[in-house]
Amino acid sequence: MDYVKAFVTGGAICVIGQILMDKTNLTPAHVLVFFVTAGAVLTAVGIYEPIVQFGGAGATIPLTGFGYSLAKGAIKEVQTAGLIGALTGGVKSTAGGIAAAVVFGYSMAVLFNPKSKK
Amino acid sequence: MDNQMKQQYNDYVKQKQPQPALVKNLLWAFVVGGLICDVGQFVINASVSFGFNKEEASTIGVVVMIFLGAFLTGLGVYDQIGKRAGAGSIVPITGFANSIVSPAMEFKREGYVFGVAAKMFVLAGPVLVYGIATSVIIGIIYGIFS
Numbered sequence: 276m277d278y279v280k281a282f283v284t285g286g287a288i289c290v291i292g293q294i295l296m297d298k299t300n301l302t303p304a305h306v307l308v309f310f311v312t313a314g315a316v317l318t319a320v321g322i323y324e325p326i327v328q329f330g331g332a333g334a335t336i337p338l339t340g341f342g343y344s345l346a347k348g349a350i351k352e353v354q355t356a357g358l359i360g361a362l363t364g365g366v367k368s369t370a371g372g373i374a375a376a377v378v379f380g381y382s383m384a385v386l387f388n389p390k391s392k393k
Numbered sequence: 394m395d396n397q398m399k400q401q402y403n404d405y406v407k408q409k410q411p412q413p414a415l416v417k418n419l420l421w422a423f424v425v426g427g428l429i430c431d432v433g434q435f436v437i438n439a440s441v442s443f444g445f446n447k448e449e450a451s452t453i454g455v456v457v458m459i460f461l462g463a464f465l466t467g468l469g470v471y472d473q474i475g476k477r478a479g480a481g482s483i484v485p486i487t488g489f490a491n492s493i494v495s496p497a498m499e500f501k502r503e504g505y506v507f508g509v510a511a512k513m514f515v516l517a518g519p520v521l522v523y524g525i526a527t528s529v530i531i532g533i534i535y536g537i538f539s
Contacts, residue, residue, distance in 0.1 A: 281434040282427035285485065289426025290419050292480030297415055303483045304516050307492065310484060311524040319531040332434035335451055336458055337426070337484045338520070345524050349532030353539075361532025365525055372486070375456040376493055376517065379463040384497030384509050387467030 277331055284330025288337040307338055314342025319350070344369045418479055425474065425481030433458050433485075455486055462487030466494040492516035 292306050301309070314337075317323040323343050327334040334340055348368025352360030366373070436457045440450035462485075465471040471491050475482040482488050493513045500512040514521070 277434055277438065278431050281430045285430025285433075286423035286427030286481075289422040289481045289484045292426075292484040293419050293422035296480055296483075297418055303480075303488075303492075304519060306480065306483065307489065307516065307520050308523045311520050312527050315524060315527040315531060319535070330430075332437050332454060333427070333430040336430045336433035336454065336486050338486060338489060339484075340455075341486065341489070341520075342524055342527065345528035346531045349528040350535050353532045353536040358533065358536040361529050361536055364532055365528030371452040372455040372459060373521070375459045376463075376490060377513070379460050380490060380493035380497060380513050380517075381509065383463040383467040383494045384501065384513065385505070387469075387494075387498060388501070389495075389498045390469035390472075 280329060281331050281333035281336075284326065284333030285337055286333075288334070288339060310338040311342040311345075314339030315346040316342075318343045318346035341369060341372065344372070421478050422481035422484075425478035426485060427481075429458070429482070429485040429487055432461070458486050459490045462490030463494045466491045467498070489517060489520065492520075 288310075292310065295301050295306050295309070296303065314323060317326075317339070323334070323339070324347075327340070327343060335343065345365040345368065348366075349361050349364040352364025352367065354360070356363070433454045437450045437454040440453045441447065445453060462471060465474075465487070471482065471487070472495070475488075475491070482491070493516070496512040496515045497509045500508040502508060503512075
C-alpha cells in the first residue's frame with residue numbers, strides 16, 4: 276500500500292510540473308525553483324505535512340520535499356534554539372542531501388564524459 | 394491591411410507550431426515520477442527494516458536517489474528517460490542531481506574550478522538560494538509569532 280500511495284502522490288506532483296511546463300513558458304529551472312519554494316511555504320502553513328504522512332516518499336522525493344525538509348528544519352530549530360535556529364535549522368536538516376549532491380555530482384561529472392548527441 | 398497580414402501570419406505560425414501532446418506528456422510524467430518515488434520508498438522501507446529511524450531513513454532515501462540520479466546522468470541514461478518523461482524526471486530529487494551533473498560534465502574542458510565546480514550550480518544554485526532563503530524567512534516569521 277505504501278508503494279501505491281507513493282506512486283500516486285509522486286506522480287501527481289510531477290503532473291503539476293508537467294502542466295506548468297507545457298501550459299506556461301516556464302523553463303525546467305523555473306519549475307524547480309517554484310517547487311522548492313512552494314514546498315517550503317506549504318509546509319509552513321501546515322498543508323504539506325499531511326501530504327507527507329499520506330504519500331511518504333511520493334511527497335519527500337520530489338523537490339517540494341526538499342522545501343518541506345528546509346522549512347520543517349527551520350521551524351523545529353526555532354522552537355529549540357530560538358531565532359538563530361531560522362538560520363541553522365533548514366540547512367541542518369537537509370545537510371545530508373546537499374553534501375551528497377555536491378560529492379556525487381562532482382565525482383560523476385569528473386568520472387564520466389557527456390555522450391555525443393545524436 | 395498591414396494588421397490583417399500580421400494576423401494572418403500569426404495564425405499561420407500558430408498552426409504550424411508543434412503542439413505538445415499534453416495528455417501523453419502528463420501520463421509519462423505521472424508514471425515515471427511515480428516510479429522514481431517508488432524506488433525512493435523502497436530504499437526508505439529497506440532502511441527502516443535495517444533499524445534506522447524514520448528521519449534517518451528519509452535522509453538515506455534522498456542520498457541514494459541523488460546518487461542514482463547522478464550516476465545515471467553520467468551513464469547518459471537519465472537524459473534518455475527525460476526525453477519522454479519531462480517533469481516526471483525533472484521534479485524528483487534525481488532530476489536535481491541530473492541538473493548538477495549535466496552542465497558540470499559539459500563544461501569539463503573549462504577546467505575543474507571554473508568548469509566542473511562552477512557549472513555544477515548553474516541550475517542547482519537557484520534552487521538552493523530560493524529554498525534556503527524561504528526557509529530562513531519562514532523560521533523568522535515562526536519565531537516572531539510564536
